[in-house]
Amino acid sequence: MAIVVQKYGGTSVGDVTRMKRVADRVAQTHRAGNQTVVVVSAMGDTTDELLTMADKMSALPPGRELDMLLTAGERISMALLAMALDTLDVPAKSFTGSQAGIITDGFHGKARIREITPGRITAALDEGNVVIVAGFQGVSHDTKDVTTLGRGGSDTTAVALAAALGADVCEIYTDVDGVYTADPRVVPNARKQDRVTFEEMLELSAQGAGVLQVRSVEFGRNHGVKIHVRSSFSYQQGTWVLPEEDIMENAIISGVAHDTDDAKVTVQQVPDKPGVAARLFSALADANINLDMIVQNVSAAGATDISFTVPRAEAQRSHRLLAELADDVGAVGVELDDKVAKVSLVGAGMKTHPGIAARMFQALSDAGINIEMISTSTIRISVVVADSDMAEAVRAVHDEFRLGDAPVEVA
Amino acid sequence: MAIVVQKYGGTSVGDVTRMKRVADRVAQTHRAGNQTVVVVSAMGDTTDELLTMADKMSALPPGRELDMLLTAGERISMALLAMALDTLDVPAKSFTGSQAGIITDGFHGKARIREITPGRITAALDEGNVVIVAGFQGVSHDTKDVTTLGRGGSDTTAVALAAALGADVCEIYTDVDGVYTADPRVVPNARKQDRVTFEEMLELSAQGAGVLQVRSVEFGRNHGVKIHVRSSFSYQQGTWVLPEEDIMENAIISGVAHDTDDAKVTVQQVPDKPGVAARLFSALADANINLDMIVQNVSAAGATDISFTVPRAEAQRSHRLLAELADDVGAVGVELDDKVAKVSLVGAGMKTHPGIAARMFQALSDAGINIEMISTSTIRISVVVADSDMAEAVRAVHDEFRLGDAPVEVA
Numbered sequence: 078m079a080i081v082v083q084k085y086g087g088t089s090v091g092d093v094t095r096m097k098r099v100a101d102r103v104a105q106t107h108r109a110g111n112q113t114v115v116v117v118s119a120m121g122d123t124t125d126e127l128l129t130m131a132d133k134m135s136a137l138p139p140g141r142e143l144d145m146l147l148t149a150g151e152r153i154s155m156a157l158l159a160m161a162l163d164t165l166d167v168p169a170k171s172f173t174g175s176q177a178g179i180i181t182d183g184f185h186g187k188a189r190i191r192e193i194t195p196g197r198i199t200a201a202l203d204e205g206n207v208v209i210v211a212g213f214q215g216v217s218h219d220t221k222d223v224t225t226l227g228r229g230g231s232d233t234t235a236v237a238l239a240a241a242l243g244a245d246v247c248e249i250y251t252d253v254d255g256v257y258t259a260d261p262r263v264v265p266n267a268r269k270q271d272r273v274t275f276e277e278m279l280e281l282s283a284q285g286a287g288v289l290q291v292r293s294v295e296f297g298r299n300h301g302v303k304i305h306v307r308s309s310f311s312y313q314q315g316t317w318v319l320p321e322e323d324i325m326e327n328a329i330i331s332g333v334a335h336d337t338d339d340a341k342v343t344v345q346q347v348p349d350k351p352g353v354a355a356r357l358f359s360a361l362a363d364a365n366i367n368l369d370m371i372v373q374n375v376s377a378a379g380a381t382d383i384s385f386t387v388p389r390a391e392a393q394r395s396h397r398l399l400a401e402l403a404d405d406v407g408a409v410g411v412e413l414d415d416k417v418a419k420v421s422l423v424g425a426g427m428k429t430h431p432g433i434a435a436r437m438f439q440a441l442s443d444a445g446i447n448i449e450m451i452s453t454s455t456i457r458i459s460v461v462v463a464d465s466d467m468a469e470a471v472r473a474v475h476d477e478f479r480l481g482d483a484p485v486e487v488a
Numbered sequence: 489m490a491i492v493v494q495k496y497g498g499t500s501v502g503d504v505t506r507m508k509r510v511a512d513r514v515a516q517t518h519r520a521g522n523q524t525v526v527v528v529s530a531m532g533d534t535t536d537e538l539l540t541m542a543d544k545m546s547a548l549p550p551g552r553e554l555d556m557l558l559t560a561g562e563r564i565s566m567a568l569l570a571m572a573l574d575t576l577d578v579p580a581k582s583f584t585g586s587q588a589g590i591i592t593d594g595f596h597g598k599a600r601i602r603e604i605t606p607g608r609i610t611a612a613l614d615e616g617n618v619v620i621v622a623g624f625q626g627v628s629h630d631t632k633d634v635t636t637l638g639r640g641g642s643d644t645t646a647v648a649l650a651a652a653l654g655a656d657v658c659e660i661y662t663d664v665d666g667v668y669t670a671d672p673r674v675v676p677n678a679r680k681q682d683r684v685t686f687e688e689m690l691e692l693s694a695q696g697a698g699v700l701q702v703r704s705v706e707f708g709r710n711h712g713v714k715i716h717v718r719s720s721f722s723y724q725q726g727t728w729v730l731p732e733e734d735i736m737e738n739a740i741i742s743g744v745a746h747d748t749d750d751a752k753v754t755v756q757q758v759p760d761k762p763g764v765a766a767r768l769f770s771a772l773a774d775a776n777i778n779l780d781m782i783v784q785n786v787s788a789a790g791a792t793d794i795s796f797t798v799p800r801a802e803a804q805r806s807h808r809l810l811a812e813l814a815d816d817v818g819a820v821g822v823e824l825d826d827k828v829a830k831v832s833l834v835g836a837g838m839k840t841h842p843g844i845a846a847r848m849f850q851a852l853s854d855a856g857i858n859i860e861m862i863s864t865s866t867i868r869i870s871v872v873v874a875d876s877d878m879a880e881a882v883r884a885v886h887d888e889f890r891l892g893d894a895p896v897e898v899a
Contacts, residue, residue, distance in 0.1 A: 093544045127564070133504045135571040142574070145582055146567035149560040153538070156557035160546040163553070171556050176632070197632075221587070221608075 080202075080244040081106055084116040084212065084235035088252040089309035090154050091121035099250075099309060100161035103207055107167050112202045114242065116212045116235040117158055119150025140185025144214070144225045148173070151211035151231075159209050169207040172197060174214035174223070179234065181215035181224045188215060188224035189292075190233065193241035210238060229290030236293040240300035247297070247304050249289060254308035255316035256281065256288055258480035259333040263468045266481030270331060272317040272324050274425050277331040278304075280457040284421035285336025294318065321425060329426030330433070330478045333471050337464055339369060340392035340415035341449065344399055346380040348407045354383060360402055366391045370419075370452040370461065380408075384450060386461065389415055417449065418467035421459040422474055434458050440477035446470050491613075491655040492517055495527040495623065495646035499663040500720035501565050502532035510661075510720060511572035514618055518578050523613045525653065527623045527646040528569055530561025551596025555625070555636045559584070562622035562642075570620055580618040583608060585625035585634070590645065592626035592635045599626055599635035600703075601644065604652035621649060640701030647704040651711035658708070658715050660700060665719035666727035667692065667699055669891035670744040674879045677892035681742060683728040683735050685836050688742040689715075691868040695832035696747025705729065732836060740837030741844070741889045746882050748875055750780060751803035751826035752860065755810055757791040758819045765794060771813055777802045781830075781863040781872065791820075795861060797872065800826055828860065829878035832870040833885055845869050851888035857881050 083103065090096045107113045118124075127146050131138045138146075155171035162169035178194035201208045212231025217224050226233055232249060239247035256278065259267040273281070275298035282291045288306055297304050297318060307315025347353055354373065361368060371385040387395045396413045403411050427433050437458055441448060446469060450461035462470050475481065494514065501507045518524045529535075538557050542549045549557075566582035573580035589605035612619045623642025628635050637644055643660060650658035667689065670678040684692070686709035693702045699717055708715050708729060718726025758764055765784065772779060782796040798806045807824045814822050838844050848869055852859060857880060861872035873881050886892065 093541075096545065130504075130564070130568060131571060134507065134568045135575045138571040139574050142567045142570040142580075142582060145570070146564060149563045149567075152560045152563065153541070153557060156553045156560075157541060157545045159553040159556070160542060160549040163550050164546045169553075171553060 079111045079246075080114070080242050081111040081246055081248065082114045082116065082235050082239040082242065082244045083248045083250060084231055085118065085250045085309055086231065086252070087118040087121055087124070089250050090117055090158065095309075096120070096154070096157055097161050100158060100165060102309070103158075103162060104165045104167045107207050114198065114202070114208045114210060114238060114244070115158065116210050116231055116238065117151060117154045118212045118231040119147075120154045123150040123153065141222050144185045144223050147225055148211065148214045148223050151213055155209045155211050162207055167207055168205060169209055170201045171209040171211070172201075173211050174234070175216035177210045177238070179210075179215035179237070180218050181226070183217040183219055183222070183224065185222075185224055187227040188217065190215060190226070190237045190296075191218055193237055195238065195241050198238075198242070210234065226292075229293070232290040232293035233296055236296045236300075236302050236304060239302045240296060244302070247302050249304060249306045250309035251288060251306065252308065252310065253288065254311055254313055255306055256286065256318075257332065258330075259471050259475045260286075260335065263335065263471050264333070264475045264481070267475065268481050270316045270328070271314070272319055273331045274321040274324055275318060276321065276456055277423050277425050278318045280421070280423040280454065281332055281334050284334035284419065284423065284457065284459060285338070286332070286334040289318070328424065329430050330422060330424035330480060332423055332480065333474050334421045334423060335467055335471050336419045336421070337467065338389050339386040339417065339419055339461075340389045340413060341384055341386055341417045341461060342392065342395050342399065343382055343384040343412040343414070344403060344408050345382050345412060346409035347383050349379050349381050353406050356406060357383065357399060357402060360398055361387070361395060364394065364398055366395055370450050370459065372450045372452075386417070386419070386450070416464050417461050418464040418470075419459055419461050420467065420470045420474065421457055422478070423457045425456050427456050427458075436477055437474055440473045441470055444469055444473040446473065490522045490657075491525070491653050492522040493525045493527065493646050493650040493653065493655045493658045494661060495642055495659065496529065496661045496720055497642065497663070498529040498532055498535070500661050501528055501569065506720075507531070507565070507568055508572050511569060511576060513720070514569075514573060515576045515578045518618050525609065525613070525619045525621060525649060525655070526569065527621050527642055527649065528562060528565045529623045529642040531565045534561040534564065552633050555596045555634050558636055559622065559625045559634050562624055566620045566622050573618055578618055579616055580620055581612045582620040582622070583612075584622050585645070586627035588621045588649070590621075590626035590648070591629050592637070594628040594630055594633070594635065596633075596635055598638040599628065601626060601637070601648050601707075602629055604648055606649065606652050609649075609653070621645065637703075640704070643701040643704035644707055647707045647711075647713050647715060650713045651707060655713070658713050660715060660717045661720035662699060662717065663719065663721065664699065665722055665724055666717055667697065667729075668743065669741075670882055670886045671697075671746065674746065674882050675744070675886045675892070678886065679892055681727045681739075682725070683730055684742045685732040685735055686729060687732065687867055688834050688836050689729045691832070691834040691865065692743055692745050695745040695830065695834065695868065695870060696749070697743070697745040700729070739835065740841050741833060741835035741891060743834055743891065744882050744885050745832045745834060746878055747830045747832070748878065749800050750797040750828065750830055750872075751800045751824060752795055752797055752828045752872060753803065753806050753810065754793055754795040754823040754825070755814060756793050756820040756823060758794050758817065760790050760792055764817050767817060768794065768810060768813060771809055772798070772806060775805065775809055777806055781861050781870065783861045783863075797828070797830070797861070827875050828872050829875040829881075830870055830872050831878065831881045831885065832868055833889070834868045836867050838867050838869075847888055848885055851884045852881055855880055855884040857884065
């Protein structure tokens with residue numbers, strides 16, 4: 078008997094009709110003889126509505142209470158799904174994160190799963206139930222308070238449960254039918270991928286492809302969970318996320334991701350002395366601001382511009398902080414540009430195929446697009462461009478590597 | 489340092505403004521140096537909205553899942569209240585029924601509290617927090633599933649917590665400013681009572697005065713909890729519910745209650761043989777239908793009419809059940825009347841003041857009102873009348889005993 082973990086996002090359970098459709102699908106999986114565990118998110122906009130209520134109550138609500146509030150969302154959707162299954166004569170039991178044994182650290186709003194003790198889940202499965210688990214939530218190991226895992230946390234709940242239960246597959250149902258070579262809204266001939274490696278998926282998620290939360294992919298990779306990303310609105314195969322060794326034929330490039338959530342900050346004419354850059358970056362780190370790309374130009378006349386990207390929501394705060402510091406360290410000023418976008422090319426094949434970066438830069442240049450910053454990993458090349466150039470840049474790179482065609486495979 | 493338990497109903501926390509007003513009141517109680525425990529209901533119509541969602545999902549939702557769903561309501565209100573207190577610099581922690589140690593039996597939708605293990609509450613109080621507890625909910629002793637206590641269950645949560653914590657007072661905040669001699673909407677000169685005994689309050693609650701849930705009063709009586717029923721919209725004293733020995737001067741009559749939730753069922757011409765009535769009543773008991781008043785006329789010609797009241801919601805079902813049985817037992821037929829109301833006069837002084845019933849019946853007769861059924865306890869007289877006569881009957885009885893005047897006290 079196979080163990081199947083399915084995760085349905087907020088859009089998939091957005092209203093009564095959709096919830097019933099999910100129930101049908103779960104019932105089929107159950108009737109096919111699988112031990113079925115379903116992870117659900119809050120319905121549609123519930124989480125945003127709860128956040129709006131919190132906002133009316135307090136400008137800065139305590140994390141513990143915000144988590145208590147938000148976890149009401151999955152509680153509602155999981156109970157309703159259990160009721161819908163009951164009408165289909167499928168016995169179902171819903172469990173909160175706490176009841177499901179999802180033990181986390183104590184960081185409210187962005188807790189990390191430390192351990193899963195799924196005793197109640199396996200007992201309920203062994204009694205023949207479909208088990209429904211609230212996504213996105215857990216209980217802290219130390220204080221026994223309710224915690225949440227952050228946006229997209231239901232993906233992580235699902236993959237972590239699949240790991241803990243030794244599930245045969247973790248199906249992530251969403252409103253798109255898989256992982257595409259680019260966002261189809263930007264690139265009309267973008268192509269659905271049949272499979273990507275964990276490493277590729279990690280880069281794609283981190284660079285703005287919203288299909289899977291980064292942490293869920295890390296969890297999948299570390300515990301060897303087979304993830305199947307697919308649409309809750311069709312029965313077609315989606316995209317499998319697999320260990321590299323399970324993918325016999327590797328595409329060179331798996332896709333182009335884009336991201337408009339960052340802003341670019343430039344500290345101008347920073348004196349080229351040891352310790353100055355460190356001082357700027359530790360000030361940001363102390364303020365809990367995450368930097369992404371960092372570029373330092375070649376020094377000219379003993380001073381250099383340092384540019385980096387920060388989350389757009391932190392842009393003003395970063396600017397203020399650095400403007401105060403600029404004088405101290407002898408820099409000329411701080412410039413903020415929040416009209417930028419990041420375009421990333423990701424592919425496991427890059428490791429063995431040199432020249433990918435050069436082709437990408439040439440394609441952008443041919444399209445008349447100026448590259449403002451560059452950063453790379455072993456399987457990714459990212460550039461920062463003006464956000465008005467973003468769509469054109471994605472299309473140019475997608476075309477250059479013919480990603481809309483049947484995949485180019487390498488052994 | 490006094491321990492104060494306060495309970496706020498759904499109307500008191502019905503929107504953001506009201507929630508903030510409740511926070512102000514709680515903050516005052518806390519700043520006055522009291523250890524403060526607050527029990528909250530779901531906001532406004534939340535519970536009804538959740539029930540509507542459940543109804544769309546299933547005609548008969550499983551009790552376990554319905555309880556899971558409904559408990560989202562208090563979760564939302566308690567977290568928001570904690571946030572509002574935080575903005576007033578009052579440290580507050582909210583706890584679900586389960587976290588608060590409210591252990592119940594396993595009857596979903598109408599669970600009874602078996603025990604309270606308030607370890608986390610006392611710890612949080614000792615740390616200087618206001619403690620907020622979700623009303624209406626608990627966790628079952630055997631299955632660890634979430635349970636609810638039924639409509640009005642937050643009153644019981646509050647009184648039971650007050651008992652477990654040895655609280656100095658349990659304040660029940662509601663949208664009226666106390667217990668009245670009659671419903672002011674029916675009797676304009678109805679008077680707020682300063683104090684009533686537990687026995688009187690029990691009868692008043694059971695006979696339709698909606699201020700306190702019956703079980704909460706039982707709990708208060710059994711554990712000697714002083715209950716103060718008052719308005720969340722004013723700072724005036726409300727009504728104290730106290731043991732009889734704590735009330736030095738007892739009013740003869742504490743009030744007139746009315747109730748239109750019942751229907752009258754009459755089985756006509758039941759043969760006057762042993763076992764026949766028992767057979768009718770056990771059929772209803774087996775169907776889980778609660779009878780209230782039962783009247784059997786004097787037998788004439790070997791047969792008699794038997795009338796009783798049942799909850800109006802069960803009227804059709806009772807009628808069907810008895811119509812099937814009537815033939816079997818040799819009765820002529822079954823008549824259903826759901827246009828009835830019950831009017832009850834309650835007062836601890838009745839025990840020592842004979843003639844109260846006669847005066848009540850005379851007053852009704854003078855008002856031209858026909859009495860259809862009568863039942864009594866040591867401190868209550870109830871009559872069933874046509875529901876079109878209800879308001880007039882309440883006023884007539886209220887006037888007869890001059891309940892709108894300053895109270896008549898007896899030693």
